[in-house]
Amino acid sequence: MTTALITHSACYDHVTPQGHPEQVARLDAVLGALEGMDLQRVNAPLVADDDLLRVHPQAHIDAVRAAAPSEGRRSLDADTHMSVGTLTAAYRAAGGVVRAVDMVMGGEVANAFAAVRPPGHHAERQTAMGFCFFGNVVVGAKHALDHHGLERVAIVDFDVHHGNGTQDLVEDDPRILFCSTHQSPLYPGTGAAHEVGVDNVLNVPLPEGTGSKAFRDVMERVVLPRVDEFAPQLLIISAGFDAHMADPLAGMNLTTADFAWVTEKLCDLADRHCNGRVVSSLEGGYDLEALGASAAAHVKVLEERGR
Numbered sequence: 001m002t003t004a005l006i007t008h009s010a011c012y013d014h015v016t017p018q019g020h021p022e023q024v025a026r027l028d029a030v031l032g033a034l035e036g037m038d039l040q041r042v043n044a045p046l047v048a049d050d051d052l053l054r055v056h057p058q059a060h061i062d063a064v065r066a067a068a069p070s071e072g073r074r075s076l077d078a079d080t081h082m083s084v085g086t087l088t089a090a091y092r093a094a095g096g097v098v099r100a101v102d103m104v105m106g107g108e109v110a111n112a113f114a115a116v117r118p119p120g121h122h123a124e125r126q127t128a129m130g131f132c133f134f135g136n137v138v139v140g141a142k143h144a145l146d147h148h149g150l151e152r153v154a155i156v157d158f159d160v161h162h163g164n165g166t167q168d169l170v171e172d173d174p175r176i177l178f179c180s181t182h183q184s185p186l187y188p189g190t191g192a193a194h195e196v197g198v199d200n201v202l203n204v205p206l207p208e209g210t211g212s213k214a215f216r217d218v219m220e221r222v223v224l225p226r227v228d229e230f231a232p233q234l235l236i237i238s239a240g241f242d243a244h245m246a247d248p249l250a251g252m253n254l255t256t257a258d259f260a261w262v263t264e265k266l267c268d269l270a271d272r273h274c275n276g277r278v279v280s281s282l283e284g285g286y287d288l289e290a291l292g293a294s295a296a297a298h299v300k301v302l303e304e305r306g307r
């Protein structure tokens with residue numbers, strides 16, 4: 001058994017304006033850092049319409065398609081921009097997570113990492129925002145539930161920003177447990193502890209300056225026991241690496257080693273409940289060096305645990 005690395009050259013064709021943190025160079029940083037690892041490299045397919053429609057209404061899909069420029073760029077909000085290649089990249093990003101789920105559920109690989117962009121965890125049911133267009137991990141989670149017949153999927157999001165989009169897409173579906181650690185206050189402003197969905201959402205807001213010790217403590221005391229209790233049949237990770245101390249968009253103080261640590265802990269839970277089945281998808285991470293090192297630390301654990 002191996003670890004799948006799912007990506008696509010189309011993810012390079014989502015070109016944001018000069019100086020935008022969610023830039024093409026992020027993918028080079030991640031893929032460059034994973035070079036030489038023993039991974040099964042797979043092209044991300046375009047997401048199927050019925051997979052997208054499980055999480056977004058047709059009106060949202062139509063709106064994103066209609067906004068896609070045939071030349072130049074179009075801005076959906078101050079942060080979220082479409083170039084000519086964005087629509088296809090967004091379809092491949094969501095499709096990559098679905099392919100990851102299919103490979104892991106089918107036993108082709110032990111676990112999988114989708115190195116895709118645009119990211120997804122800020123995309124709400126009807127709103128593209130925060131660099132995101134479609135809720136990639138939720139598309140994968142609902143595919144696992146409906147297509148593969150699972151009853152429980154957990155999504156753990158350690159990106160420094162709250163996954164408001166993921167929450168919006170799952171908060172009425174008790175088959176999905178969504179756990180998020182994030183800096184608060186910070187964009188997008190959601191993710192208070194009292195936001196609990198249908199008792200299927202766990203938000204753990206953390207103050208600016210939170211470092212390794214406090215992060216590991218809250219993971220061990222609060223997040224991991226909740227996932228353990230839920231006993232997921234598949235574990236999906238929204239892997240944002242912007243809680244790293246070097247990240248320019250936020251003020252948490254995690255190190256590369258913390259991302260390896262949390263990955264080990266999540267793999268332990270996956271071993272206990274779901275035969276090690278883990279699907280991870282890239283979200284944020286904006287210091288290119290820290291992003292590459294953190295993603296490599298994360299995937300190295302997946303690769304070691306997947307053997």
Ligand SMILES: [Zn+2]
Nearest residue numbers: 159161242284
């Ligand atoms: Zn983020």
